[in-house]
Amino acid sequence: xxxxxxxxxxxxxxxxxxxxxxxxxxxxxxxxxxxxxxxxxxxxxxxxxxxxxxxxxxxxxxxxxxxxxxxxxxxxxxxxxxxxxxxxxxxxxxxxxxxxxxxxxxxxxxxxxxxxxxxxxxxxxxxxxxxxxxxxxxxxxxxxxxxxxxxxxxxxxxxxxxxxxxxxxxxxxxxxxxxxxxxxxxxxxxxxxxxxxxxxxxxxxxxxxxxxxxxxxxxxxxxxxxxxxxx
Numbered sequence: 001x002x003x004x005x006x007x008x009x010x011x012x013x014x015x016x017x018x019x020x021x022x023x024x025x026x027x028x029x030x031x032x033x034x035x036x037x038x039x040x041x042x043x044x045x046x047x048x049x050x051x052x053x054x055x056x057x058x059x060x061x062x063x064x065x066x067x068x069x070x071x072x073x074x075x076x077x078x079x080x081x082x083x084x085x086x087x088x089x090x091x092x093x094x095x096x097x098x099x100x101x102x103x104x105x106x107x108x109x110x111x112x113x114x115x116x117x118x119x120x121x122x123x124x125x126x127x128x129x130x131x132x133x134x135x136x137x138x139x140x141x142x143x144x145x146x147x148x149x150x151x152x153x154x155x156x157x158x159x160x161x162x163x164x165x166x167x168x169x170x171x172x173x174x175x176x177x178x179x180x181x182x183x184x185x186x187x188x189x190x191x192x193x194x195x196x197x198x199x200x201x202x203x204x205x206x207x208x209x210x211x212x213x214x215x216x217x218x219x220x221x222x223x224x225x226x227x228x229x230x231x
Contacts (some may be wrong), residue, residue: 002081003027004050005040009062011070015097015119016160018067021059025082028075030101031136032125033201034166034193040074041200052081056088068095068118077104086116097121102148103141112157120159122152124188126170127177134169149182160187162229165215167193167205172218179219179226189229190216 006024008014014022026049028041039045059069069089076082077100086096097119100108111117126134131142152159161182163170175190182188192206207215212228219226 002052002079002085004052004055005047005074006037007050007055007058009058010065014070014072015068015095018095018097019065020068020070020097021062021066022070022072023055025071025073025076025079027078028073028101029078029103029137029141030075030125031200032134032164033136033199034164034169034204035200036194036196036198037074038198038200052085056085059089059094060092063092063094066094068097070097070099072099075101075103077107083111083114083116086111090116095119099123100148101125101135102145103137105144105147105151108148109151109156118158120152120157122148122159122161124149124161124163124178124182126163127174128181129177130169130174134166153182153185155186158186160189161185162189162191164191164193165207165212167207170215172215175215176218176222179222183222185223185225188219188223188226190219190226191229 003026004023005026008022011020011022014020024040026040035041039047076098095118098117099121102122125131128142132139190212193204216226216228
């Protein structure tokens with residue numbers, strides 16, 4: 001059964017160009033210190049799971065109000081029942097956006113090939129040399145991430161890359177190296193770290209607008225589509 005830890009019934013921000021709902025799945029194989037959903041990611045945190053059947057019923061009632069559903073986390077591709085759940089959403093006529101850290105390329109590709117995912121948002125945590133520290137992972141995971149980002153760069157599915165920028169983890173030079181890793185990306189967004197009150201490592205912060213603009217400028221020679229989201 002799909003483990004759902006949160007349900008936002010309406011968003012105009014999460015799915016570009018669509019009125020959508022957002023579902024938050026439980027569990028993640030990364031431990032980004034600045035993660036805003038620690039209660040979804042850290043085992044043992046106090047969390048009430050939602051009944052997937054009740055969520056599906058609510059989405060069935062809201063079909064005339066919504067265009068799409070965003071599946072985020074955590075890392076949704078950890079969920080063994082995800083495909084079956086998406087089949088039911090597609091049966092309601094919904095467009096599906098999936099947020100992922102990119103560490104399960106074969107699972108992602110299978111869902112896209114089955115017509116179950118219409119838009120992918122991959123979090124690019126940092127330049128390759130800084131990835132393991134930023135995401136709390138072993139360097140070996142970078143191989144799978146590279147497969148995913150290279151596949152997305154082929155336009156196999158509509159997509160975006162995005163990076164949450166955090167003081168102490170990112171700067172203009174790191175962002176320039178990151179840009180060289182995703183040259184010509186269709187859409188790339190920088191978003192500022194914010195303390196949601198549920199960070200894995202409290203006390204982290206983002207940057208001023210001027211600093212964000214400098215980081216975007218460092219990326220732009222290789223990724224002209226870069227933009228700052230929010231702020």
